[in-house]
Amino acid sequence: MASRFKKIRLSTKGFADVIDITAEVRGFIDEVDESDGLLTVMVPGATGAVTTIEYESGLVNDFKKLLEELIPQDGYYEHNERWGDGNGFSHLRASLLGPSLTIPFKSNRPLLGTWQQVVFCDFDNRRREREIVLSVVF
Amino acid sequence: MASRFKKIRLSTKGFADVIDITAEVRGFIDEVDESDGLLTVMVPGATGAVTTIEYESGLVNDFKKLLEELIPQDGYYEHNERWGDGNGFSHLRASLLGPSLTIPFKSNRPLLGTWQQVVFCDFDNRRREREIVLSVVF
Amino acid sequence: MASRFKKIRLSTKGFADVIDITAEVRGFIDEVDESDGLLTVMVPGATGAVTTIEYESGLVNDFKKLLEELIPQDGYYEHNERWGDGNGFSHLRASLLGPSLTIPFKSNRPLLGTWQQVVFCDFDNRRREREIVLSVVF
Numbered sequence: 001m002a003s004r005f006k007k008i009r010l011s012t013k014g015f016a017d018v019i020d021i022t023a024e025v026r027g028f029i030d031e032v033d034e035s036d037g038l039l040t041v042m043v044p045g046a047t048g049a050v051t052t053i054e055y056e057s058g059l060v061n062d063f064k065k066l067l068e069e070l071i072p073q074d075g076y077y078e079h080n081e082r083w084g085d086g087n088g089f090s091h092l093r094a095s096l097l098g099p100s101l102t103i104p105f106k107s108n109r110p111l112l113g114t115w116q117q118v119v120f121c122d123f124d125n126r127r128r129e130r131e132i133v134l135s136v137v138f
Numbered sequence: 139m140a141s142r143f144k145k146i147r148l149s150t151k152g153f154a155d156v157i158d159i160t161a162e163v164r165g166f167i168d169e170v171d172e173s174d175g176l177l178t179v180m181v182p183g184a185t186g187a188v189t190t191i192e193y194e195s196g197l198v199n200d201f202k203k204l205l206e207e208l209i210p211q212d213g214y215y216e217h218n219e220r221w222g223d224g225n226g227f228s229h230l231r232a233s234l235l236g237p238s239l240t241i242p243f244k245s246n247r248p249l250l251g252t253w254q255q256v257v258f259c260d261f262d263n264r265r266r267e268r269e270i271v272l273s274v275v276f
Numbered sequence: 277m278a279s280r281f282k283k284i285r286l287s288t289k290g291f292a293d294v295i296d297i298t299a300e301v302r303g304f305i306d307e308v309d310e311s312d313g314l315l316t317v318m319v320p321g322a323t324g325a326v327t328t329i330e331y332e333s334g335l336v337n338d339f340k341k342l343l344e345e346l347i348p349q350d351g352y353y354e355h356n357e358r359w360g361d362g363n364g365f366s367h368l369r370a371s372l373l374g375p376s377l378t379i380p381f382k383s384n385r386p387l388l389g390t391w392q393q394v395v396f397c398d399f400d401n402r403r404r405e406r407e408i409v410l411s412v413v414f
Contacts, residue, residue, distance in 0.1 A: 003312045003414060005382055036141045038178055038240075038275050040314055040378050045389035046330040053233045054184040058216030059226065066209060066230050071342060078334030088335065092342050095329045099392070102178050102240045102314075102378045104273030106143055111271045113183035116237070133387045135380030137275055137314050137413055138141060174279045176316055176378075176413050191371045192322040196354030197364065204347060204368050240316050240378045242411030244281055249409045251321035254375070275413055276279060 004032050006134045012122035015073075016064040016093070020055045021132065022117040028134045029105045037138030039110060042100045044133060047090040047124040049097035055117035067093050073125070090123040097121065105136070142170050144272045150260035153211075154202040154231070158193045159270065160255040166272045167243045175276025177248060180238045182271060185228040185262040187235035193255035205231050211263070228261040235259065243274070280308050282410045288398035291349075292340045292369070296331045297408065298393040304410045305381045313414030315386060318376045320409060323366040323400040325373035331393035343369050349401070366399040373397065381412070 008024045021041070029039060041050045053063060070093075077088025101118065104111045112118070120132055146162045159179070167177060179188045191201060208231075215226025239256065241248045250256070258270055284300045297317070305315060317326045329339060346369075353364025377394065379386045388394070396408055 003314070003380070005312070005380065036143070038141070038176065038273065038314065040380050042378075042380050042387055043389075044387050044392065046328060046392040051233045052184060052237045054217075054229055056217070056220070058220040059229055062215045062217055062226055062230060063233060066234070070208065070346065077338045079330075079332070079338050082332065082334040088338055091330055091335055092338060095327045095339060096342070096373070097234070098236065098374065098377065099328045100378050101236065102180075102238050104141075104143065104178050104180050104271055106273075111180055111182050111273075113181075116182065116184040133380055135314065135382075135387075174281070176279070176314065176411065189371050190322060190375045192355075192367055194355070194358065196358040197367055200353045200355055200364055200368060201371060204372070208346065235372070236374065239374065240318075240376050242279070242281065242316050242318050242409055244411075249318055249320050249411070251319075254320065254322040 003135060003137045007131045010130045012128050012130055014122050014124040014126050014128060016067055017122040018060050018063060019120045020117045021120050025110055025118050029110055030108050032136050034138035035108045036106050037136050038102055039105055040100055040102045040135045041118060042133040047087060047094050049094045049099060049121045050101040051097055051119060052116045053119050054115045087125045090125055093123040141273060141275045145269045148268045150266050150268055152260050152262040152264050152266060154205055155260040156198050156201060157258045158255045159258050163248055163256050167248055168246050170274055172276035173246045174244050175274050176240055177243055177274045178238055178240045179256060180271040185225060185232050187232045187237060187259045188239040189235055189257060190254045191257050192253045225263045228263055231261040279411060279413045283407045286406045288404050288406055290398050290400040290402050290404060292343055293398040294336050294339060295396045296393045297396050301386055301394050305386055306384050308412055310414035311384045312382050313412050314378055315381055316376055316378045316411045317394060318409040323363060323370050325370045325375060325397045326377040327373055327395060328392045329395050330391045363401045366401055369399040
């Protein structure tokens with residue numbers, strides 16, 4: 001058995017920036033030396049998350065609106081009182097969705113649906129340079 | 139190290155159909171040739187999700203009601219405007235819960251609690267024939 | 277390839293008790309004999325969950341408040357009618373967040389952000405003695 005890692009760098013806009021990273025996931029799985037195994041996508045950071053979605057702009061807008069309804073940006077958060085960075089909403093959205101996603105791959109392809117894309121969500125309240133970790137075991 | 143896969147087929151009713159797949163998970167883990175490792179359950183598709191729940195009908199109803207409150211079927215969704223298939227709510231529920239779940243197994247048994255079942259949730263707005271992927275690495 | 281397991285025991289207060297288990301995660305990864313792989317944290321039980329958060333008391337309070345807003349303790353739940361244990365809200369919170377989290381590790385360190393802690397959330401409505409499973413494959 002072995003594991004392989006890759007870091008991908010993303011320039012994000014924050015405020016629920018939803019970025020399709022499916023091509024990076026497919027590319028990484030295609031280049032590993034074993035054909036079958038598990039891939040984990042991990043966000044090292046407490047204001048980002050990973051999930052899957054049908055990546056079309058209408059639905060992405062619906063997703064942003066849902067998060068604003070569940071966890072409004074201008075709500076009252078103790079975190080903001082203490083740290084003054086105003087990103088309490090970012091943290092809560094990230095903790096609710098979760099920072100990692102695990103996907104099996106077979107014959108060097110992730111077992112995703114046709115209309116299912118892997119997305120990184122940057123919930124922070126400013127532009128960020130992010131590093132996302134792709135890790136496989138096989 | 140090695141990995142093994144199995145696809146299970148399910149006929150679902152949609153509209154937050156919550157289906158107990160614990161027996162299939164236990165059966166698959168029981169038949170693999172190594173006793174210890176990690177299992178991932180994956181939904182290839184953007185309107186389904188996997189989680190665990192105490193599978194009794196009262197709680198399953200509560201879970202459906204919660205999802206209807208958080209993400210109502212008849213809400214306004216841009217996705218519906220564009221695609222006309224009326225399943226914007228299905229997609230959002232799936233993205234919020236997530237498409238995969240990873241469970242360690244030991245001595246050929248998943249490390250679940252006594253009252254904890256693995257469930258596939260079909261959030262789509264019609265009957266579907268689904269394939270769910272079970273994958274283990276060890 | 278191989279897998280290793282460790283159980284950690286926690287005395288919890290319930291009612292969304294959010295417990296930082298990052299030190300236990302780091303300690304376990306540090307002691308395994310391979311440097312790189314995947315770690316899964318698993319809650320065997322249907323009223324607990326795992327996620328990551330910046331573990332400072334303001335944000336932890338915000339997180340508890342969010343869960344109370346989304347899934348109130350004193351809401352009406354069929355589960356409570358049937359079982360009389362009053363923890364319908366606990367189950368729903370656990371199913372929404374999910375019982376497991378997978379984190380890659382490299383050079384015997386989990387790939388977490390500096391301000392990102394791994395937390396076990398006990399949503400039950402009473403004190404509990406809990407066993408959480410840490411599992412690695414490499």
